[in-house]
Amino acid sequence: MADIYLMRHGAYEGHRPGYHAPLDATLTAKGRDQVRHSLPLPDGITGIVTSPVLRARQTAVEIARHTGLPITTTGLLAEWRAPSIVLGHTPDTYPPAYRVWRERRLAEPSLRCGDGESLTDLHTRASRCADFLHDTAEEYGCLLAVSHTVFLGVLTHLQRGPAAFTLAAGDPWPFAERRLVPHLPGPPGG
Template sequence: MGAGSLADIWLMRHGAYDGHRAGYHAPPDAALTREGDEQVHRSLPLPADITAIVTSPVMRARQTASVIAHLTGLPVVATSGLLAEWRAPSIVLGRTPDTYPPAYRAWREHRLTNPTLRCEDGESLTDLHTRAQRCASFLHHTAQEHGPLLAISHKLLLGILSRLAEGPTSFASAARDTWPFAERRRFTAPSE
């Protein structure tokens, strides 16, 4: 298709999902709620030039993409792990801050001063930033192939994509960002 640029990419957070609450690390199979489905419906219409959808493989993002594809007729041209949410350590999945184990609490204290540090099987801040850089390249190349894109992903990854120049510690500002469910923002990061 047309030669896309990063200005031709819109980032969107999935709709509300089952079990969501502050500080909660949702398991990958957390599904959209009825409210989440309604949020996705209200997010339409999309910008007129969008021609394709890419999505995270995590269920709530795939469901969001499916609803949008059904309502608009746009194709989902890729499902990529590059768009997946930050991989939290399995010891915190389904838990809230008051029940975080000591190993995770210790990691949180040191993650910004040592972004290469991992907590058990979780993704380090450096790992996440590197994946976000690869994701930006993937989005750019996919837009070149398919035209303007809607990329559906998760709050932390979207926040990192929006702050690539800040490096791995952009995790902290991405976590504080208010990115409502089903909200779209234009991707304005520089191309490679």
């Protein structure tokens, strides 16, 4: 099995702790510098797989510009889909419905807040993503997957089930940090 490297996108416009960034938030000059400083990539990487969210795509394009590696985009690597009522908000301005959902999310992981993704939905997508990355690496060789802090955390803690969300949220992934995960864990019982 070929290695899989996971990487968080670079810093983006408007970032602040607890902030639910809009999908069109772009990389900053600092974010582009962070990406360039993550180079060179380890030997053997044959391609980049990225989230379709703008800041991740821009990170992948910046890496490809310096390495010549091909890019594939997949929605499986997209960040957790926060409900639209919290996009652009920080914890001190979260609406009451979102606060209630946050209190109940672990006890009822299939519960959604508005148009957001439930913890069960997120875990299912992360499991599908792990399979996709394994299959792609098996066919094409070592990969770099560019995504987002919460999704990467869920992906690396799949065995914890939907509760992986809280582990991911409590284990920040620094901007443009790359981690080797030679074998992504499977889901519980998998």
